[in-house]
Amino acid sequence: xxxxxxxxxxxxxxxxxxxxxxxxxxxxxxxxxxxxxxxxxxxxxxxxxxxxxxxxxxxxxxxxxxxxxxxxxxxxxxxxxxxxxxxx
Numbered sequence: 163x164x165x166x167x168x169x170x171x172x173x174x175x176x177x178x179x180x181x182x183x184x185x186x187x188x189x190x191x192x193x194x195x196x197x198x199x200x201x202x203x204x205x206x207x208x209x210x211x212x213x214x215x216x217x218x219x220x221x222x223x224x225x226x227x228x229x230x231x232x233x234x235x236x237x238x239x240x241x242x243x244x245x246x247x248x249x250x
Contacts, residue, residue: 166240
């Protein structure tokens, strides 16, 4: 990849799982977190050193209620957030 990117989760809206894809142009620490609408951290999907390339991770939200959630990716100085909608 030529640049950092957090792609739109698919499917979205989802029930009960969605796949989050991201690109890394260089090896770096990656933190991928899920927050609820109130800004509370619910789940840390990834927090480790990751090699450059194309990556994906699945969030299974079976234990969470319907609603709006946010996934936040931090990789070095790159930060991106996107909205997810869980519909049960």
